Amino acid sequence: MSDKKNNVTLEEYENEFLYKKSKTNLKIEFNRIAFIFFVFLVISIIYSIQLLHLGSLKIEKITKPLIVETNYRADIVDRNGSYLVKSVSSIDIGISPIEVIDKKKLLINLKWIFPNKDYKEIEKKLNKNKFFKFEKNISSINYEKIMSLGDKAIRSEEKLTRLYPQKNLFSHIIGQIDDDNNGISGIEKSFDKELKTAKEVLRLTVDADIQFLIREELLRFKEIFRAKGSAAILMDVNDGAIISMVSLPDFNPNERKSIIDVDYINRATKGVYEFGSVFKTFTVAAGFNESLIEPNTEYLNLKKQIECNGFKIREYSKKTPTDLTVEEILIRSGNIGSVRIGQKIGEKKFKSFLKTIGIQGIIDFDIKEVGKPIPINWGKCKLATASYGHGITTTLLQIAKGYSIVTNGGYDIKPTIIKKKRVAKNTQKRVLNIGVSDKINKILRKIVTNKEGTAELANVKGYEVGGKTGTAQISKNGRYTRDKINTFAAVFPSKKPKYTLIVMLDEPKTNSEYIYYYRDGREPTKGTPFNTSGWTSVEVAGQIIEKIGPILATKYIEN
Amino acid sequence: MKKIAFITIFALILVTSLVKNSTKEIEDKIFVLNENIRPLTEELGDVLLEYNFLSSPEKLNQYQNQYFEKDLIKIDITKIKKLTEKNTQIKVSDFIEKVNNE
Numbered sequence: 025m026s027d028k029k030n031n032v033t034l035e036e037y038e039n040e041f042l043y044k045k046s047k048t049n050l051k052i053e054f055n056r057i058a059f060i061f062f063v064f065l066v067i068s069i070i071y072s073i074q075l076l077h078l079g080s081l082k083i084e085k086i087t088k089p090l091i092v093e094t095n096y097r098a099d100i101v102d103r104n105g106s107y108l109v110k111s112v113s114s115i116d117i118g119i120s121p122i123e124v125i126d127k128k129k130l131l132i133n134l135k136w137i138f139p140n141k142d143y144k145e146i147e148k149k150l151n152k153n154k155f156f157k158f159e160k161n162i163s164s165i166n167y168e169k170i171m172s173l174g175d176k177a178i179r180s181e182e183k184l185t186r187l188y189p190q191k192n193l194f195s196h197i198i199g200q201i202d203d204d205n206n207g208i209s210g211i212e213k214s215f216d217k218e219l220k221t222a223k224e225v226l227r228l229t230v231d232a233d234i235q236f237l238i239r240e241e242l243l244r245f246k247e248i249f250r251a252k253g254s255a256a257i258l259m260d261v262n263d264g265a266i267i268s269m270v271s272l273p274d275f276n277p278n279e280r281k282s283i284i285d286v287d288y289i290n291r292a293t294k295g296v297y298e299f300g301s302v303f304k305t306f307t308v309a310a311g312f313n314e315s316l317i318e319p320n321t322e323y324l325n326l327k328k329q330i331e332c333n334g335f336k337i338r339e340y341s342k343k344t345p346t347d348l349t350v351e352e353i354l355i356r357s358g359n360i361g362s363v364r365i366g367q368k369i370g371e372k373k374f375k376s377f378l379k380t381i382g383i384q385g386i387i388d389f390d391i392k393e394v395g396k397p398i399p400i401n402w403g404k405c406k407l408a409t410a411s412y413g414h415g416i417t418t419t420l421l422q423i424a425k426g427y428s429i430v431t432n433g434g435y436d437i438k439p440t441i442i443k444k445k446r447v448a449k450n451t452q453k454r455v456l457n458i459g460v461s462d463k464i465n466k467i468l469r470k471i472v473t474n475k476e477g478t479a480e481l482a483n484v485k486g487y488e489v490g491g492k493t494g495t496a497q498i499s500k501n502g503r504y505t506r507d508k509i510n511t512f513a514a515v516f517p518s519k520k521p522k523y524t525l526i527v528m529l530d531e532p533k534t535n536s537e538y539i540y541y542y543r544d545g546r547e548p549t550k551g552t553p554f555n556t557s558g559w560t561s562v563e564v565a566g567q568i569i570e571k572i573g574p575i576l577a578t579k580y581i582e583n
Numbered sequence: 584m585k586k587i588a589f590i591t592i593f594a595l596i597l598v599t600s601l602v603k604n605s606t607k608e609i610e611d612k613i614f615v616l617n618e619n620i621r622p623l624t625e626e627l628g629d630v631l632l633e634y635n636f637l638s639s640p641e642k643l644n645q646y647q648n649q650y651f652e653k654d655l656i657k658i659d660i661t662k663i664k665k666l667t668e669k670n671t672q673i674k675v676s677d678f679i680e681k682v683n684n685e
Contacts, residue, residue, distance in 0.1 A: 057585075057589075058585075058588065061588065061589065061592045064592055064596060065592050065595065068595055068596050068599050071599060071603075072599055075602075075603065075606070099628070106635045106639075107631060107632050107635045110628065110632050187632070189632060189635050189636040189639065190639060191641070193641075232639065232640070233640055236639070236640035236641065237640070485659070485660075485661060486659070486660035486661050486679050487660065570657055571657055573660055574657075574658040574660050574663065577660055577663075577678070578663065578678070
């Protein structure tokens with residue numbers, strides 16, 4: 025009986041064991057399905073990540089193309105969006121003589137389409153059996169005609185052509201490209217890579233309308249004063265944006281001529297000159313910056329002539345008084361007074377000041393054609409001559425930069441021709457002490473308004489023009505000649521300058537027929553009395569400001 | 584639990600494929616639009632070039648000499664007036680005052 029009971033117990037254990045086994049089996053089946061779905065989930069997540077990654081790659085491709093297109097070059101526009109340069113594709117036609125079936129027939133057909141070509145020369149080329157270019161920049165009508173001949177020997181080649189709709193107007197700024205789409209001068213050279221890759225137009229700070237007006241005046245006065253060349257820069261004193269930059273003579277880039285004549289140099293950026301008395305503003309500003317002088321500081325018993333190592337320094341006018349204040353020295357453009365101020369500042373501080381305002385050394389600019397001022401062996405005499413602008417050279421662009429800094433409140437600026445976002449004034453670096461500009465601007469205004477001043481012809485009503493003249497003799501083969509560089513550096517409105525306009529005439533002559541209309545209502549006079557800046561470049565600057573002033577005052581009011 | 588996991592995964596797969604499909608459709612549309620814009624952009628560029636050339640100061644001077652008898656005059660800034668609208672009334676003042684006060 026007891027044995028039976030034991031058997032029953034064994035069976036129950038066996039059932040329990042079987043039940044457990046089946047329960048475990050169920051769990052394994054569920055995990056397999058979950059595992060498959062898990063794999064699907066992982067795949068779908070990877071797929072989604074891949075999709076997102078591809079999406080982000082496309083955005084990168086738009087902004088940074090990996091492959092540089094050889095047949096692409098971005099257009100260049102002015103600040104108003106007017107085309108200065110436009111790329112258009114053109115087609116060149118070439119002939120492969122080996123593939124010509126009937127030479128006579130081909131020549132007859134070509135004569136019918138292009139009747140004005142030299143076919144004796146073309147026949148010679150055909151007989152040489154070497155591929156040659158038949159027609160460059162073919163018109164669409166002639167292209168259709170020539171291709172309809174169906175001759176396999178005729179081959180077309182698509183090429184990029186640059187059109188310059190403003191012709192000469194921006195020749196020195198824009199520059200040129202060669203036949204292989206490489207920039208060889210101007211913006212075309214310095215922004216070569218960007219123009220080949222950028223998908224957007226390159227916007228410059230220049231204004232085509234203002235550039236035209238300034239060029240017209242420069243051309244007119246180049247004739248009147250029979251100048252060898254001339255140049256002008258109009259710059260925003262607060263951010264260094266160049267609104268206009270003209271250098272004459274210029275050229276038409278559409279003609280694609282190789283410019284080798286040095287007379288075609290960019291006088292605004294590449295030409296290095298002694299500018300004479302326009303430097304006196306920097307000498308006085310350096311004195312103000314070092315708190316060594318004030319506008320009413322007096323210099324007494326100034327000599328009419330001093331000597332330094334055998335080099336004589338004279339006053340330009342014998343009428344210059346012997347006792348002058350700093351303000352009067354600048355207004356009357358006194359040489360001896362400027363020397364005395366320079367000596368008070370000292371070589372070290374004067375050099376440092378010129379470096380601060382960017383007069384010395386090569387300027388960092390958007391185009392590569394910039395001049396290198398001749399290095400100076402500083403010394404006692406060099407300091408004396410440099411303080412009134414002689415024996416020291418620089419470029420017109422650096423003069424514009426220097427005048428901008430000394431008149432804009434002493435803030436550092438970088439001259440630029442590429443339109444960028446305007447930098448807020450409070451983020452600009454101040455390089456000159458507070459008050460220097462206020463003192464300088466008042467004196468510059470007096471140079472234009474005072475009778476003793478040298479720039480009354482630029483006193484255009486309504487613009488508060490201030491400025492400083494500079495008449496410098498040109499040094500050739502180590503000797504000063506009678507030829508001159510006449511410069512006028514203008515700032516306006518002088519209460520709070522917005523613009524600086526620098527006008528330079530290279531080797532001007534007097535004109536006995538030109539009539540000067542004084543701006544204070546005096547009787548006009550005929551003929552240029554002296555070959556000085558006050559009678560030449562000041563008159564040009566006055567005429568320019570009169571023409572561009574209304575545009576600057578109204579169009580740029582928001583800017 | 585099983586059902587929720589299954590539905591979630593299925594929904595994810597479905598949504599992914601739907602998103603991918605719609606993305607492809609959008610991409611196709613963008614491609615077609617870009618291809619249609621390309622000739623229009625070229626045409627616009629050519630028209631703008633023509634406009635810039637014909638309205639350039641040099642051309643305008645040429646037209647002025649050709650079609651008008653009177654010469655162009657310089658504007659005197661002191662004669663420019665400024666119009667300001669305030670409470671439906673227009674106030675006329677000298678423009679030069681603003682320049683001086685800046």
